[in-house]
Amino acid sequence: MNSDWDLAVVGAGVAGLTAARVAAEAGLRVVAYDRMTPGGQLVNLTTLHDVPEPGEVTSSAGLLGRLVAEAEAAGVTMSFAEVTRVRAGAAPRLETSEGEVGARAVVVATGLTAGRLGLPGEELLVGRGISTCAGCDGPLFRGRAVAVVGDDDWTAEEALELAEVATAVTVLVPGQPRWSGERVGRLAASARVEVLTGATVTALRGEGVLSGVVVATAGSERELAVDGLFPYVGRRGPGALVDGLPTDEAGRLRTEGGVRTAVPTVFVAGDARSAATGSVPSAGADGEAAGAAAVAMLRPAGGPGLRIVDPTFGVQPADSAAEAQAGGTADWSEVALFSNSKPNATELLRGVGERLQEHWELPELGFASKPNASAAADKDVIDWLSQRYKMVLVAVGD
Amino acid sequence: MELEKRGAVAPLLVTSTFLPLVEAQAKARRVTPRIVVVPHPVGGLNEAELAERIEAAAGALLPLADEARGSA
Ligand SMILES: Cc1cc2nc3c(=O)[nH]c(=O)nc-3n(C[C@H](O)[C@H](O)[C@H](O)COP(=O)(O)OP(=O)(O)OC[C@H]3O[C@@H](n4cnc5c(N)ncnc54)[C@H](O)[C@@H]3O)c2cc1C
Numbered sequence: 308m309n310s311d312w313d314l315a316v317v318g319a320g321v322a323g324l325t326a327a328r329v330a331a332e333a334g335l336r337v338v339a340y341d342r343m344t345p346g347g348q349l350v351n352l353t354t355l356h357d358v359p360e361p362g363e364v365t366s367s368a369g370l371l372g373r374l375v376a377e378a379e380a381a382g383v384t385m386s387f388a389e390v391t392r393v394r395a396g397a398a399p400r401l402e403t404s405e406g407e408v409g410a411r412a413v414v415v416a417t418g419l420t421a422g423r424l425g426l427p428g429e430e431l432l433v434g435r436g437i438s439t440c441a442g443c444d445g446p447l448f449r450g451r452a453v454a455v456v457g458d459d460d461w462t463a464e465e466a467l468e469l470a471e472v473a474t475a476v477t478v479l480v481p482g483q484p485r486w487s488g489e490r491v492g493r494l495a496a497s498a499r500v501e502v503l504t505g506a507t508v509t510a511l512r513g514e515g516v517l518s519g520v521v522v523a524t525a526g527s528e529r530e531l532a533v534d535g536l537f538p539y540v541g542r543r544g545p546g547a548l549v550d551g552l553p554t555d556e557a558g559r560l561r562t563e564g565g566v567r568t569a570v571p572t573v574f575v576a577g578d579a580r581s582a583a584t585g586s587v588p589s590a591g592a593d594g595e596a597a598g599a600a601a602v603a604m605l606r607p608a609g610g611p612g613l614r615i616v617d618p619t620f621g622v623q624p625a626d627s628a629a630e631a632q633a634g635g636t637a638d639w640s641e642v643a644l645f646s647n648s649k650p651n652a653t654e655l656l657r658g659v660g661e662r663l664q665e666h667w668e669l670p671e672l673g674f675a676s677k678p679n680a681s682a683a684a685d686k687d688v689i690d691w692l693s694q695r696y697k698m699v700l701v702a703v704g705d
Numbered sequence: 706m707e708l709e710k711r712g713a714v715a716p717l718l719v720t721s722t723f724l725p726l727v728e729a730q731a732k733a734r735r736v737t738p739r740i741v742v743v744p745h746p747v748g749g750l751n752e753a754e755l756a757e758r759i760e761a762a763a764g765a766l767l768p769l770a771d772e773a774r775g776s777a
Binding site: 319344345346350353366368369371372373374375376378379385387446637639645649650651652654655656658659662663666667684689690692693696697698699700701702703704705 | 707708711712713714715716717718719720721722723724725726727728729730732733734741743745746747748749750755756758759762763766767770773774
């Protein structure tokens with residue numbers, strides 16, 4: 308059976324972008340799928356700690372820009388579709404939200420799902436008090452009390468970031484903390500942070516909006532009044548995405564050493580891999596290894612091989628002209644603002660929008676916003692805005 | 706960027722730290738967004754500081770918007 312691609316990479320975070328770049332540089336035809344936008348976790352983080360080396364910090368946006376640019380330059384094709392199933396085997400097939408494709412090899416780099424406690428009513432409170440992005444949603448809790456659930460280095464960093472705005476940050480550690488000694492010191496030095504070990508959240512309080520949690524510690528249970536809850540536990544790997552591959556208890560794919568799985572054509576890189584350490588440098592190293600392993604598997608004879616250049620590279624897909632026509636019948640008096648809901652974003656947009664309103668003598672301005680900063684824009688809202696308005700002024704950043 | 710792909714003119718007010726991210730995403734999506742860069746950060750500014758940012762952003766946006774309307 309013919310394959311559409313030499314390598315299909317599922318997930319374009321640090322691991323996926325790196326694997327895709329390495330394979331494309333070796334001359335393979337590579338597609339990288341992402342159901343959202345490239346970057347994965349990096350999109351939610353402002354500052355990366357311990358990157359590139361322990362004790363150092365790096366700008367997340369800068370690193371992401373570089374990873375995407377390098378993958379692009381190497382000839383990786385980015386596809387913004389969700390992969391719903393990988394049928395592993397000698398000639399893998401991928402089911403995606405945009406149809407089925409074949410690839411000679413697959414790298415699974417889907418990362419993990421967002422943290423969850425697994426409690427009744429939890430999903431309804433996401434974006435209404437529950438968040439997993441301190442950088443995005445932290446400012447919403449200025450002057451209020453929040454709780455953070457987790458035990459790793461990144462939980463500690465998120466708690467410290469929240470302590471810059473919240474009045475009180477209670478860190479609920481299910482067992483014992485795994486964070487570094489240096490972070491123990493920084494948490495202890497913050498007057499706003501309290502760490503409770505052996506603490507389990509047993510219930511959520513709040514009608515429509517979170518107002519508190521019930522916390523059980525050895526032998527006792529108590530109510531904790533908080534407006535914000537940031538869970539970094541219960542994150543799940545891609546589980547059943549790939550047919551027939553064994554997973555661990557967190558749904559991460561088990562390997563046979565390194566990034567190789569029991570199926571020779573399927574590799575796994577980054578947080579999705581069982582036993583991954585869960586950091587940007589280790590996701591990058593996994594991506595390098597998975598890209599190189601895919602190249603070695605597809606090019607066993609060695610040598611640089613022929614580089615196949617995609618003749619359509621850089622050409623707009625055929626449907627983009629049709630999409631561009633779909634802008635509705637709005638005229639230039641129809642202008643709207645679309646806020647990302649970060650602090651002051653709406654005020655900035657309204658201020659700039661009013662200037663445009665005066666300048667063009669517009670009767671009114673439309674308005675839409677994301678429910679919270681860490682959520683992706685709702686497809687229906689995008690549909691509505693693009694049908695109803697000629698121009699939409701969008702806020703990005705913080 | 707999705708809005709531009711669907712035919713709406715969608716200028717982005719981007720804070721400076723997010724510029725590399727937006728540029729990378731635009732490249733990956735093969736679109737050329739209309740960008741107005743606003744110095745980072747915006748959250749936490751007081752009224753006077755925010756008014757300055759609005760002034761500067763409007764100064765960049767209005768010609769860009771006029772051009773988009775003129776060339777339509
Ligand atoms: C709150 C927090 C703070 C952190 N801070 C740091 C830090 O300071 N320093 C550090 O080194 N590490 C940090 N980490 C860890 C680090 O961010 C991750 O280990 C790393 O980014 C994982 O990269 P990845 O490529 O494996 O997965 P991800 O970054 O999760 O990327 C996976 C991508 O796959 C896509 N995807 C998933 N499923 C599908 C599908 N079915 N089809 C298509 N696409 C799909 C997703 O949309 C996503 O873009 C932090 C993690 C968290 C949660």
